[in-house]
Amino acid sequence: MGTIAWREDVDRAVDEARKQDKPLFLDFFNPG
């Protein structure tokens, strides 16, 4: 079963967002 290609490191995701000129989509979740 697939899922979205989530990133886990926000700082690296911000760098990626700058390079790709996209916003970030953060999902705060309960790991249970």
Place this chain on the structure above:
Amino acid sequence: MDAVTYPHENVIHEPETKVIPVRIPFDSPLSKEFVAKWTPNLLWVDTERKTHHRVIGFLPPEELTPAVSLGVGKTFLDTGALDRALGVLKEVIDSHPMSHAAPEAVYFSGVCRYKQTHEAAPLKEAYEKIQAGYSNTEWAKRSAPYRLL
């Protein structure tokens, strides 16, 4: 969201066309920075780490894609990228007209066009479109003052 929405075949690849998706456990120190006190807590954030849209609670698969586009559109609006905002908001309206995100997309499309033209007409058009298609939503009430324009 993990069991139903994120694995859905219509959802898996769509968000990454518009956003960089990041998952963060709610007990992370980042919960304080982003004021995430309940889960699911979905945020649309710019590269300065400023939040422009938030959804708290479960979204079914058919609502996630329009919700992502709406959040992207609001982020573009807030950061002054009005043409890009209008593009993604139009996607919500045209491709997901029955979604919960659609009336909000109509409202903020009117806001974008107002900011581009400084004319009142787009706001009144947004009101009329919401009245015609989404009269039972909160956006009918939020746009109600524009009937006087």
